[in-house]
Amino acid sequence: MTTFVDRVELYVAAGNGGHGCASVHREKFKPLGGPDGGNGGEGGSVTLVVDAQVTTLLEYHHSPKRKATNGKPGAGGHRTGADGHNLVLPVPDGTVVLDREGNVLADLVGHGTTFVAAAGGRGGLGNSALASARRKAPGFALLGEPGEARDIVMELKSVADVALVGYPSAGKSSLISVLSAAKPKIADYPFTTLIPNLGVVTAGETVYTIADVPGLIPGASQGKGLGLEFLRHVERCEVLVHVLDCATLEPGRDPLTDLETIEAELSQYGGLEDRPRLVALNKVDVPDGQDIADLTRTSLEERGYRVFEVSALAHKGLRELSYALAQIVSEARAAKPVEESTRIVLRPTAVxxxxxxxxxEDGAYRIRGIKPERWVRQTDFANDEAVGYLADRLARLGIEQQLWKVGAKEGDTVIIGPEDNAVVFDWEPTMASGAEMLGRRGEDHRFETQRPAVDRRRDRQRGRDVADEEYRAFEALSSGRPAIEGDGDDEEY
Known part of the structure; x- marks a missing residue:
């Protein structure tokens, strides 16, 4: 059974936003009391949070699909729908989040660091929120937006200051067991260590973490053995320690050859050229181990390596090695800039x-943008009034004017949104602008008081007084004089 997983593919889906409600307030003696539809609730988001108690991605290996809950729809009486529950996924410190193409989305280091892997959809506005002086009684509401859904890849890179690298059975696990309180599995056969082991070392006033990287053999950077699976755990380390076996009995192997092989694999993996290296000649307590170390030490020092002769069994040279590592780690920490406060990056919109x-695109005109794409998702295309409201919003944004500028003509195909989820329609400029209904879209005459046969509001706009007109017409009829010239000629009456 798998006990350690450091790479998983995970499908995350946020909750959809709840739909807004189109409702009319009704009560005794007031059957049409105005719009009172509430807004829909927000969809739940999927968030990754670094948890110091989590050390593996095993949970997501067994359950690779995670989904947050949807927001509830709004209701009458100005009742807003309940928000969906956010889904919080704990991940180990040092988790890197990538998309399917390998682009890094987030590098999660430090307890409590969060990343929203999938944002919940917005709740739709109810008709109460859409009401205005011009739109007194909207007969529609906005739909909730769908939540984000995507596949992500999570890779775990151990957050350690020191990495022990070397051939299998070189003694890395033995060293980490005596340098720290870690208790890894130790045996005399290759590939004993199947997972990176972490230990905490205290050397004077410096406390640092140390990890052994298992399974490095020739071809590891191309996937041979276990090396490729765990080379990523070396990337965050400040210093590398080559653990060389001075007591190996395998033919064709010696400390210098092992060093060259491991360095070649690290070079092919890439990104580790700037890390300082130390060499630990291990197992100097066994017969001939000290002789091999004496013969090898000079060649290693000529290559620029700082060499330590150690023995995990006899506890020889461990103090010198641990303090040397502490010095390098302290210098690396001091060289890093200290961020006194959280930096806020402002990216203002261009003027x-x-x-x-x-x-x-191929004879059609594609419209892309956050606002128009969101408005399309929020529109109920089964409701003509909602479609008209969308047309007005697009016109106010300036889309129709821009279509004219790029040469679009009436009847041309217009596409809003990406290829996989777009709305396609034939452009009709007059209808798209809402000019034929300007100032009247969204009105419901049921909410207006009963008016006389003559529309007084329109007459006032023409500068006429209906009462005076009726009085003069009545006086003319009573006296037998002809009616005022022009009465009844206007087709709008």
Whole structure:
């Protein structure tokens, strides 16, 4: 049974936002009391959080699909729908989040660090929130937005200051067991260590972590053995320690050859050229081990390595090695800039940014932008009034004007959104702008008091007084004089 997993593919899906409600307030003696539809609830998000108690991605290996809950729809009486529950996924310190193409989305280091892997959808507005002076009684509401859904890859890179690298059975696990309180499995056969082991070492006033990287053999950087699976755990380390076996009985192996082989694999993996190296000649307590160390030490020092002769069994040279590592770690920590406070990055919108783009693609015009794409997702296309409201919003944003500029003509195909989820329609400029219904879209005459046969509001707009007109017409009829010239000629009456 797998007990350690450091790479998983995970499908995360946020909750959808709840739909807004289109409702009319009704009560005794007031059957049409105005719009009172509430907003939909927000969809739950999927968030990754670094937890110091979690050391493996095993949980997500067994359950690779995670989904947050949806927001509830709004209701009448101005009742807002309940928000969906956020799904919080604990991950180990040092987890790197990537997309399917290998692009890094987040590097999670430090207890409590969070990353929203999938954002919940917005709740739709109810008709109460859409009401205005011009739109007194909207007969529609906005739909909730769908939550984000995507596949991510999580890779665990151990957060350690020191990495022990070397051939299998070189004594890395033995060293970490005597340098720290870690208790790894130790045996005299290759590939005893199947997972990276972490230990905490105290050397004077410096406390640092040390890890052994298992399974490095020739070809590890190309996937041979276990090396490729665990080379990523070396990336965060400040210093590398080559653990060389001075008592190996395998033909064709010696400390110098082992060093060259491991260095070649690290070089092919890449990104580790700037890390300082130390060499630990291990097992000098066994017969001929000290002789091999004496013969090898000079060659290693000529290559620029700092060499330590150690024995995990006899506890020889461990103090010198641990303090040398502590010095390098302390210097590396001091060289890093200290961030006194959280940096806030501001990215203001460009002054010439219209919020959308219009491009011609194979005879059609595609519109891309956060606002128009979101508005399309929120529109109930089964409701004509909602479609008209969308048209007005797009016109106010300037999309129609931009279509004219790029050469679009009436009847041309217009596409809003990405290829996999787009709305396609034939462009009709007059209808798209809402000009034929300007100022009247969203009105419901049931909410207006009963008016006389003559529409007084329109007459006032023309500068006429209906009462005076009726009085003069009545006076003319009573006296037998002809009616005022022009009465009844207007077709709008």
């Amino acid at each position: 010439d940014d219209a919020g959308f783009t219009v491009t011609e």
